[in-house]
Amino acid sequence: MKIIDLYIIKKYLGTFGFMLGLLTIIILVIDVQAKAPRIESNGFTVTEFLIDFYPYWIVNLIITFMSILVFISVIFFTSKIANNTEIVAIISSGASFHRFARPYFITSGVIAVAALLINHFILPLANIKKNELEPYTYSAKNREEFTGNAEVATQLSKTEYIFIKSYNKKEKRGSGFFYQKFDKNRKLIYQLNAADFYWEKDKKQFLMSNYLEKTFLKNDTEKLAQGNSMTKNFGQTPEELFPDVLLGQNKTTPELIKFINREKEKGNANLNNYLNELYQRTSMPFSVIILTVLGLALASQKKRGGLGMNLAIGIALAFVFVFSFEVLKVVSANKTLSPLVAMWLPNLIFGPLALYLYFKRANQ
Structure with missing residues (x-):
C-alpha cells in the first residue's frame, strides 16, 4: 500500500x-x-x-x-x-x-x-x-476611514478616557485633544486639553502643544498648569490607542491575545x-x-x-x-x-x- x-x-x-x-x-x-x-x-x-x-x-x-x-x-x-x-x-x-x-x-x-x-x-x-x-x-469614501481625519473616542482604562475632535491615523497627529482621569468613585481628578498633538515615533510619546492641565484637589480646588508644549506617554502606540478593524490582522496570535486582554481590562466591550x-x-x-x-x-x-x-x-x-x-x-x-x-x-x-x-x- x-x-x-x-x-x-x-x-x-x-x-x-x-x-x-x-x-x-x-x-x-x-x-x-x-x-x-x-x-x-x-x-x-x-x-x-x-x-x-x-x-x-x-x-x-x-x-x-x-x-x-x-x-x-x-x-x-x-x-x-x-x-x-x-x-x-x-x-x-x-x-x-x-x-x-x-x-x-x-x-x-x-x-x-x-x-x-x-x-x-x-x-x-x-x-x-x-x-x-x-x-x-x-x-474614496472607504479610504477616508483609514487616511482621513475623524473624531476619536477611546477608553484607556476603567477610569481614563481620551476624546479627539480630529485625528489623522496616517500622519498620527490631530487637534482638539481632551483627556480625563477619574478616581474609583467616578470623581474627576485630572484633565488635560491640548490644541494640537502628534506622535513622536523615536521617543515613543505624544507631543502636546498649547496645553492646559487641571488637577482637582480634595478640597474642591483646582490646580492649573499651561504651556506651549509638553510630552505625554500613555503606555501604548497610536495604533493600539486608536485601533481600527485592520489592527487584529497585523498581530501574531500572542500579540493579539495580549491586546485583547488589555482591552478587556480597560473595560472595552467592543472586541x-x-x-x-x-x-x-x-x-x-x-x-x-x-x-x-x-x-x-x-x-x-x-x-x-x-x-x-x-x-x-x-x-x-x-x-x-x-x-x-x-x-x-x-x-x-x-x-x-x-x-x-x-x-x-x-x-x-x-x-x-x-x-x-x-x-x-x-x-x-
Missing part, C-alpha cells in the same frame, strides 16, 4: 498546487485590472504595488481560499480515480476503505498544521505590509472583530481536514454524471461554507452570536456531516 499511499499523496498535492497556482494567477490579474485606476489616482504605480503589496496580498488570498481549494482538489482527483475504477481495484485487493483513506488524512493534516503556523505567526507579518497600502485600493480574527485562525485550518473527509466521501464512488456532477456539488458546498463564515462574522460583530461559536459553527455543522457520509461510504 505504500506505493498507493504515495500515489494518492502526489495526486492530492499536485492537484492542490495546480488549483492554487491557477486561482492565484486568475484573481491577481482580475484584481490588478480592477484596482489599477484607484492605485494610479493615489500617486502610485501598478509596478510599485506588484512589488510592495501583491506578494503579501497573495499570502492572505491563499490562506482565505485554502480550505475551498483543498475541497475542490480532493473531489477533482478522487472523482477521476473513481471513474477509472482505481478505488474499486484497491479495495478489491483486500484494503479497507479506512486504509485507503489514510493518505488523505496524512496530507490534510500536514496542510492543516502548515496553515495553523501561517495563520498564527506568518500571515500577520504579511498583513502589516499589505495593510499599509490596501486603503489606496479602496473607493468581537478581534475575537473573530483570533478564533478563525484556528477554525479555518481545521476545516481543511473536515472538507477533505467530506470530499473523499462524496467523490470516492462512481456516480452517474461523473466528474462534472461531483465538481458542481463540491463548488456549491464550498461557496456555502465560505459564505457562512462571512455572514457569521457580521452576526458576531453585531453581538448577536459569540465569536467563538460564530467562527466554529461551520465546522460544527460540516464536521458531523462529513463523518456521517464518510462512514456511510466506508460501510458500503
Whole structure:
C-alpha cells in the first residue's frame, strides 16, 4: 500500500498546487485590472504595488481560499480515480476503505498544521505590509476611514478616557485633544486639553502643544498648569490607542491575545472583530481536514454524471461554507452570536456531516 499511499499523496498535492497556482494567477490579474485606476489616482504605480503589496496580498488570498481549494482538489482527483475504477481495484485487493483513506488524512493534516503556523505567526507579518497600502485600493469614501481625519473616542482604562475632535491615523497627529482621569468613585481628578498633538515615533510619546492641565484637589480646588508644549506617554502606540478593524490582522496570535486582554481590562466591550480574527485562525485550518473527509466521501464512488456532477456539488458546498463564515462574522460583530461559536459553527455543522457520509461510504 505504500506505493498507493504515495500515489494518492502526489495526486492530492499536485492537484492542490495546480488549483492554487491557477486561482492565484486568475484573481491577481482580475484584481490588478480592477484596482489599477484607484492605485494610479493615489500617486502610485501598478509596478510599485506588484512589488510592495501583491506578494503579501497573495499570502492572505491563499490562506482565505485554502480550505475551498483543498475541497475542490480532493473531489477533482478522487472523482477521476473513481471513474477509472482505481478505488474499486484497491479495495478489491483486500484494503479497507479506512486504509485507503489514510493518505488523505496524512496530507490534510500536514496542510492543516502548515496553515495553523501561517495563520498564527506568518500571515500577520504579511498583513502589516499589505495593510499599509490596501486603503489606496479602496473607493474614496472607504479610504477616508483609514487616511482621513475623524473624531476619536477611546477608553484607556476603567477610569481614563481620551476624546479627539480630529485625528489623522496616517500622519498620527490631530487637534482638539481632551483627556480625563477619574478616581474609583467616578470623581474627576485630572484633565488635560491640548490644541494640537502628534506622535513622536523615536521617543515613543505624544507631543502636546498649547496645553492646559487641571488637577482637582480634595478640597474642591483646582490646580492649573499651561504651556506651549509638553510630552505625554500613555503606555501604548497610536495604533493600539486608536485601533481600527485592520489592527487584529497585523498581530501574531500572542500579540493579539495580549491586546485583547488589555482591552478587556480597560473595560472595552467592543472586541468581537478581534475575537473573530483570533478564533478563525484556528477554525479555518481545521476545516481543511473536515472538507477533505467530506470530499473523499462524496467523490470516492462512481456516480452517474461523473466528474462534472461531483465538481458542481463540491463548488456549491464550498461557496456555502465560505459564505457562512462571512455572514457569521457580521452576526458576531453585531453581538448577536459569540465569536467563538460564530467562527466554529461551520465546522460544527460540516464536521458531523462529513463523518456521517464518510462512514456511510466506508460501510458500503
